[in-house]
Amino acid sequence: MRSANDLYQAWRNLEDLPRFIDHLHSVEQISPTVSRWVTKGPFGQEATWEAEIIDDRPGERIVWRTRPGSNVESAGTISFDPLSPDRGTIVRVSLEYLPPGGKVVAAFGKMTGDDAQGQVRNALHRFRQVMETGEVAVVKGQSVGAGRDDGAGGDDSERMTDSDVRDVAGKDVQ
Numbered sequence: 001m002r003s004a005n006d007l008y009q010a011w012r013n014l015e016d017l018p019r020f021i022d023h024l025h026s027v028e029q030i031s032p033t034v035s036r037w038v039t040k041g042p043f044g045q046e047a048t049w050e051a052e053i054i055d056d057r058p059g060e061r062i063v064w065r066t067r068p069g070s071n072v073e074s075a076g077t078i079s080f081d082p083l084s085p086d087r088g089t090i091v092r093v094s095l096e097y098l099p100p101g102g103k104v105v106a107a108f109g110k111m112t113g114d115d116a117q118g119q120v121r122n123a124l125h126r127f128r129q130v131m132e133t134g135e136v137a138v139v140k141g142q143s144v145g146a147g148r149d150d151g152a153g154g155d156d157s158e159r160m161t162d163s164d165v166r167d168v169a170g171k172d173v174q
Contacts (some may be wrong), residue, residue, distance in 0.1 A: 001088040002131050004080035005059035010131060011078060020126040020136060023119055047072050093120050
């Protein structure tokens with residue numbers, strides 16, 4: 001179990017976020033409160049925007065919004081709420097997001113399961129795995145049962161772990 005402060009510190013290191021957020025290509029910290037984000041957008045298109053942290057309470061929460069002129073409109077909060085002693089921390093994300101292409105593209109993303117809500121849920125799941133175990137469990141390259149082939153061609157190079165993700169959790173996680 002990790003403390004609210006540990007989880008806040010891991011998330012606040014914005015340039016590490018692409019290691020466990022699938023659709024995120026990169027985050028560049030421009031200043032202590034401004035960052036440039038590059039992600040896979042709808043239909044495989046790349047989307048780029050600048051975000052600004054407008055409220056930062058170490059160990060508690062981070063509130064952000066995209067800067068004026070961005071081709072993505074987004075605002076959100078991530079909060080780190082400690083439970084009773086030795087019970088861990090609840091991480092919650094609240095997000096308002098309008099992708100390039102507007103409501104039509106957002107509706108298509110929701111229909112195909114590639115919407116912001118699904119991406120946030122997946123990111124939080126992977127973040128939890130990294131913070132609890134130091135790695136993200138993957139199935140690519142693993143067998144699917146006796147006498148069956150998953151089409152991976154026997155290459156075990158991506159089996160079990162994602163070493164880039166493991167670094168995010170810190171050295172104290174095994």
